[in-house]
Amino acid sequence: MAEITLVEAVNRALAYEMQRDPAVVVLGEDVGMNGGVFRATVGLQERFGKARVLDTPLAESLIAGMAVGMAVQGLRPVAEIQFSGFIYATLDHIVNHASRMRTRTRGRLSCPMVLRSPSGGGIRAPEHHSESNEAMFATVPGLRVVVPSSPARAYGLLLTAIRDPDPVIFLEPTRLYRLVKQEVADTDDALPLDVCFTLREGKDVTLVSWGAALHETLAAAEALSNAGIEAEVIDVATLKPLDMETILESVGKTGRCVIVHEAARTSGFGAEIAANLAERGLLSLLAPVARLTGYDTVMPLARLEQQYLPGTIRILAAVHKIMEYA
Amino acid sequence: MTTVASFQVRYTQFLDQRGEPTQPLPPLAADPSRLIPLYRAMVLARTFDAKAIALQRTGKLGTYPSFLGQEALAAGVGNAMRPEDVLLPSYRESALMMMRGVTLAELLTYWSGDERGSDFSAARSDFPVCITVAAQCCHAVGAAYAFKLRNEPRVAVCVLGDGATSKGDFYEALNAAGVWALPLVFVINNNQWAISVPLALQTAARTLAQKAIAAGIDGEQVDGNDVIAVQHVMQQALDKARTHGGPTLIEAVTYRLSDHTTADDASRYRDPKELSEHWAREPVLRLRNYLTHVGAWSKMDEEALLKECPERVAAAVEAWQAIPPPRPEAMFEHLYASLPASLAPQRSEALQSGARNG
Numbered sequence: 001m002a003e004i005t006l007v008e009a010v011n012r013a014l015a016y017e018m019q020r021d022p023a024v025v026v027l028g029e030d031v032g033m034n035g036g037v038f039r040a041t042v043g044l045q046e047r048f049g050k051a052r053v054l055d056t057p058l059a060e061s062l063i064a065g066m067a068v069g070m071a072v073q074g075l076r077p078v079a080e081i082q083f084s085g086f087i088y089a090t091l092d093h094i095v096n097h098a099s100r101m102r103t104r105t106r107g108r109l110s111c112p113m114v115l116r117s118p119s120g121g122g123i124r125a126p127e128h129h130s131e132s133n134e135a136m137f138a139t140v141p142g143l144r145v146v147v148p149s150s151p152a153r154a155y156g157l158l159l160t161a162i163r164d165p166d167p168v169i170f171l172e173p174t175r176l177y178r179l180v181k182q183e184v185a186d187t188d189d190a191l192p193l194d195v196c197f198t199l200r201e202g203k204d205v206t207l208v209s210w211g212a213a214l215h216e217t218l219a220a221a222e223a224l225s226n227a228g229i230e231a232e233v234i235d236v237a238t239l240k241p242l243d244m245e246t247i248l249e250s251v252g253k254t255g256r257c258v259i260v261h262e263a264a265r266t267s268g269f270g271a272e273i274a275a276n277l278a279e280r281g282l283l284s285l286l287a288p289v290a291r292l293t294g295y296d297t298v299m300p301l302a303r304l305e306q307q308y309l310p311g312t313i314r315i316l317a318a319v320h321k322i323m324e325y326a
Numbered sequence: 327m328t329t330v331a332s333f334q335v336r337y338t339q340f341l342d343q344r345g346e347p348t349q350p351l352p353p354l355a356a357d358p359s360r361l362i363p364l365y366r367a368m369v370l371a372r373t374f375d376a377k378a379i380a381l382q383r384t385g386k387l388g389t390y391p392s393f394l395g396q397e398a399l400a401a402g403v404g405n406a407m408r409p410e411d412v413l414l415p416s417y418r419e420s421a422l423m424m425m426r427g428v429t430l431a432e433l434l435t436y437w438s439g440d441e442r443g444s445d446f447s448a449a450r451s452d453f454p455v456c457i458t459v460a461a462q463c464c465h466a467v468g469a470a471y472a473f474k475l476r477n478e479p480r481v482a483v484c485v486l487g488d489g490a491t492s493k494g495d496f497y498e499a500l501n502a503a504g505v506w507a508l509p510l511v512f513v514i515n516n517n518q519w520a521i522s523v524p525l526a527l528q529t530a531a532r533t534l535a536q537k538a539i540a541a542g543i544d545g546e547q548v549d550g551n552d553v554i555a556v557q558h559v560m561q562q563a564l565d566k567a568r569t570h571g572g573p574t575l576i577e578a579v580t581y582r583l584s585d586h587t588t589a590d591d592a593s594r595y596r597d598p599k600e601l602s603e604h605w606a607r608e609p610v611l612r613l614r615n616y617l618t619h620v621g622a623w624s625k626m627d628e629e630a631l632l633k634e635c636p637e638r639v640a641a642a643v644e645a646w647q648a649i650p651p652p653r654p655e656a657m658f659e660h661l662y663a664s665l666p667a668s669l670a671p672q673r674s675e676a677l678q679s680g681a682r683n684g
Binding site: 025051052054056057059061062064065066067068069070071072073074075077092093096097101102103104105106107108109110141142165166194241242243244 | 412414441442444445446450451453454456457458461463464465466467468469470471472473475476482494495498499501502505659660661662663666667668669
């Protein structure tokens with residue numbers, strides 16, 4: 001089986017669902033003829049036609065809003081927002097309409113749509129292209145927020161996201177699009193939403209992360225292993241609704257937790273996990289919960305972004321610090 | 327200099343403000359008795375509207391947006407639509423929703439602060455009211471796209487206010503509807519006021535209908551207080567949309583005879599002289615004058631109707647008041663198709679707290 005990248009896995013999942021379900025449509029800027037600026041939708045229009053793979057006018061609010069209208073009337077739209085900083089124009093539709101259509105009509109109508117967007121920094125992109133906005137969506141009741149961290153999870157989680165009866169925000173780490181390759185079977189291999197994945201088992205410390213930051217987190221775990229510290233690594237994958245049980249169980253075993261994410265620290269999603277640990281896991285903690293995150297600064301442009309992103313060296317330092325608590 | 331494009335905006339009116347024909351009436355009005363159901367619907371709507379305001383004043387209803395003066399728009403648009411078409415209303419379209427089969431009790435349920443009011447027993451595919459101004463324009467594009475993709479002979483009807491025409495979503499939707507030639511009719515309820523902002527401060531455009539021109543779609547203006555004219559242009563737009571002729575923007579020129587909502591006091595910003603001038607053009611009396619003039623409506627008919635409408639509204643109020651209050655766990659029902667496990671503890675919390683407070 002050939003190995004594929006994360007962006008190829010996204011493409012494969014879209015094709016699989018379009019083939020399986022005629023209600024699935026793909027829409028966004030440059031997704032048709034051009035196959036998407038990151039090539040996530042390449043070949044789909046040739047295969048499924050212009051009516052189901054729509055090049056929209058350049059209007060993000062329209063893209064999200066029409067996805068709401070399509071979903072309410074029985075389609076399964078998968079809308080692409082081209083770059084992460086352009087997603088803010090969709091908020092009225094996502095927050096006021098997609099997330100609450102089911103609630104406000106008491107289940108008469110629903111909104112089974114997926115809003116896909118690249119997310120995060122690290123590829124020397126222009127301004128407004130490197131935002132990590134997952135916490136903003138994770139605060140909205142009625143949404144699911146999913147962040148894949150490998151080709152296989154991108155494939156399996158996107159299949160499930162498209163089939164989900166409620167709106168899903170699917171944030172694809174731009175930095176991982178072509179960073180790693182993995183064998184991914186093009187079968188009905190859907191992965192569950194609403195659960196964390198334990199990527200590495202360990203007894204000494206729990207490292208919790210999602211998306212691109214998992215790459216450095218896993219590298220840190222390997223380095224720690226060489227130093228005699230066995231880290232358990234958890235991929236949160238679905239931020240909302242959060243599977244806190246898996247994290248609590250792990251921290252119950254290790255007594256230590258470092259949360260790693262790219263987004264700014266204040267009100268970042270790590271704060272939610274840390275608060276849950278304080279409420280429900282305090283007695284198993286041997287050391288304070290640590291957060292290793294982007295700074296509370298504006299996401300810098302390309303020349304400083306590596307200073308901003310939580311790299312392996314910073315993760316190791318954070319772990320060593322909490323290991324000092326006996 | 328060469329003129330590369332030029333445009334005209336059509337205005338349609340059949341009855342003047344006294345109810346006298348200004349031109350030969352269209353086929354839909356050939357038999358005046360066919361207009362009687364419209365008249366009855368308009369009077370019922372107005373009766374409901376007055377009752378809703380009264381219920382708000384006595385604390386039984388929440389903030390309520392009156393549609394006083396805009397009943398002809400509702401009757402004409404609603405009567406032209408087919409049941410399988412889909413309505414995307416703004417919050418000021420209770421009268422139009424009544425035409426779609428939404429019950430008076432459901433309207434009262436919603437405006438008293440209960441989501442169950444948007445679980446319509448009829449018009450099951452219609453959207454709930456849109457409170458965030460103009461967002462429904464983009465939803466309508468998606469709905470119409472779905473009909474077109476599935477080759478269904480259905481039309482999405484999006485109703486918005488004059489204030490909504492200042493918003494980006496309106497332009498984005500209008501533009502996209504043109505690109506894909508969608509089965510979609512935008513109806514602007516131009517009631518001249520967006521809370522305290524008059525149309526002249528909303529736009530320098532001579533008409534709102536002309537905003538269609540930039541999107542490459544048809545736009546026209548109609549006397550929104552003339553139900554015959556409204557239904558006539560709406561029927562044409564719907565027929566065109568249903569037969570792959572693409573979208574239309576209809577600007578229905580009417581007037582908000584009420585405050586913006588029950589939380590507003592228009593006397594703070596609106597000249598009472600302007601208001602009284604517009605009372606002379608209101609749609610219900612206009613249609614009654616016409617029907618009376620042609621002998622299709624008698625004093626006795628009127629008296630019977632003015633007895634019947636309050637009775638129907640009172641029955642609806644009674645039915646609405648008999649609905650038990652929502653249970654606390656309703657917050658968790660329909661949040662997702664099935665409640666995520668992580669929310670179960672919060673649901674229990676609400677149940678316990680509800681039991682204590684109840």
